[in-house]
Amino acid sequence: MQRKQAGPARFLLDNLWGAMITNESTNSGASWEYVGQDSQPGYGQYTSLSHPWGGGATYALTQYVAGIRPVEFGYREWIVEPAYAGFGLEWVDATVPTPYGELGVSWRLKGEDAVVVEIDAPAGTRGVLKISRDWLCAGVDSRCDDCAGGKEDYVRKVKGGKKVQFRVEL
Structure with a gap:
């Protein structure tokens, strides 16, 4: 967003982080470590459901939108x-x-x-x-x-x- 790219940033916020909470069948209450091209969790042998990157939207909203x-x-x-x-x-x-x-x-x-x-x-x-x-x-x-x-x-x-x-x- 430092280059004023609101379109791509909004797409990620709406589709990536939103997908973590809107799909009731995969909503675990935790952030997904991997996300597939279809906006579904990338479950696998080494998948963590508490990976810290999922909170990235929080600081991005504070630093760039606010x-x-x-x-x-x-x-x-x-x-x-x-x-x-x-x-x-x-x-x-x-x-x-x-x-x-x-x-x-x-x-x-x-x-x-x-x-x-x-x-x-x-x-x-x-x-x-x-x-x-x-x-x-x-x-x-x-x-x-x-x-x-x-x-x-x-x-x-x-x-x-x-x-x-x-x-x-x-």
């Missing part, structure tokens, strides 16, 4: 660059524990013309909010003909210690 990523170890410095287009979502709310306290981010689409982002970062941290126009231009939005009208990315520095809100016109 957009919370560390720039410096421990989130003393961070970036929030949400994937606000391409996943069919209207809002996201996520929190990441850090050594300094919880780093919370929420975003909500306001019609087709704006996204509102709220960041609640702990004191002693700092970061950047980046609303990348590339999310609109990744082949998933009808406004991509001229890459969001040639607008530049929205970038703002944020200091932790207080909740801040930004409204960004798309």
Whole structure:
């Protein structure tokens, strides 16, 4: 998703991880280690039903769809660059524990013309909010003909210690 590939990422989320819970005959409550081309579990002699990769969707959603990523170890410095287009979502709310306290981010689409982002970062941290126009231009939005009208990315520095809100016109 670092290359703004919402389409393939959404396909995997909908079909790969979704398959683990929607098929009642193979739902074990655990993640599958192997998945066949037909989205069925790849049971075999060495198959584990508690392999940790199955939780990958969790961190991928936090880091890319919510957009919370560390720039410096421990989130003393961070970036929030949400994937606000391409996943069919209207809002996201996520929190990441850090050594300094919880780093919370929420975003909500306001019609087709704006996204509102709220960041609640702990004191002693700092970061950047980046609303990348590339999310609109990744082949998933009808406004991509001229890459969001040639607008530049929205970038703002944020200091932790207080909740801040930004409204960004798309």
